[in-house]
């Protein structure tokens with residue numbers, strides 16, 4: 001039988017294992033060449049092994065009972081908050097409450113650290129407001145002040161605790177990056193942001 | 202389109218839609234008709250049908266069971282609250298995966314933010330010993346029975362992020378390369394390139 005002179009490259013073999021359509025000559029070669037066929041078998045086995053092991057890993061973390069609990073929780077949340085047709089919530093608002101409040105979080109001093117950093121930043125930003133980049137500094141300062149409950153004093157740490165964790169940390173991040181107003185932009189949950197999926201390869 | 206005749210749903214390519222797409226179209230129609238109770242019942246079926254796939258994706262994406270649980274819950278709640286924007290001729294799995302992946306991204310950003318601003322401590326102000334925040338309690342820490350299983354799961358976790366995302370959606374989320382490309386907004390060729398690199402890397406990592 002005629003065998004196409006060049007063996008298939010690995011990517012074509014992997015394509016063959018997935019749903020990639022091979023050209024007629026590639027498919028003919030694969031059928032006739034024991035070497036390429038062996039490579040296809042090897043890749044197929046690898047894909048199968050990895051898929052099975054990966055699925056098992058997730059399934060062990062999520063046994064049937066946990067899925068049932070999760071489903072109940074979802075349905076409960078729909079009853080409590082699911083009003084169709086509403087606008088997507090701002091982060092931290094009632095429609096998307098911080099889920100799994102019972103979830104154990106390791107104890108950290110982040111609130112204190114963040115409050116101190118935020119306060120220091122607010123003071124610094126306030127100090128620079130009239131001297132350097134007024135608009136950005138003012139926004140940063142305002143963001144920090146907002147996060148400190150608008151009192152602008154160290155006594156407001158009690159107020160900080162009323163903010164959600166995410167809201168507060170977002171404000172701090174916004175203040176640091178000088179894009180405080182961006183924190184008020186509604187998030188677009190339905191548009192993929194693949195650029196953020198992986199910036200590094 | 203009647204919510205009671207799901208078998209009539211067709212994709213734009215005239216191929217029959219999946220069961221999940223039929224259920225989603227039913228939920229949408231029932232909600233539009235004001236029948237929230239039946240919509241909820243049908244939605245619960247949809248959750249049950251898609252849940253396993255969703256947690257597998259989220260678990261390997263986030264490498265943390267708690268975060269995965271949260272991401273999956275959020276994604277389903279979002280689906281229900283935005284069911285009015287679901288297009289009946291569009292594969293539900295693709296639409297849902299977009300929402301799920303976006304949610305995973307948000308959670309990861311939140312987690313990174315927490316880590317950035319946190320000062321770990323091992324005792325409370327009262328002197329009570331507490332667990333320090335653990336880094337990703339990933340699949341590699343799971344109770345996979347076989348050594349090979351652990352080795353494989355760890356290898357997947359070591360893939361560069363984009364490769365892992367594409368590989369997870371294709372091989373664990375059981376989406377076609379075309380569906381992954383729609384879910385992630387990448388060209389199909391790009392998806393194939395990342396997929397191939399992932400497989401090549403896995404082979405290298407798992408070679409003995």
Ligand SMILES: [Zn+2]
Nearest residue numbers: 007008033036
């Ligand atoms: Zn060959």
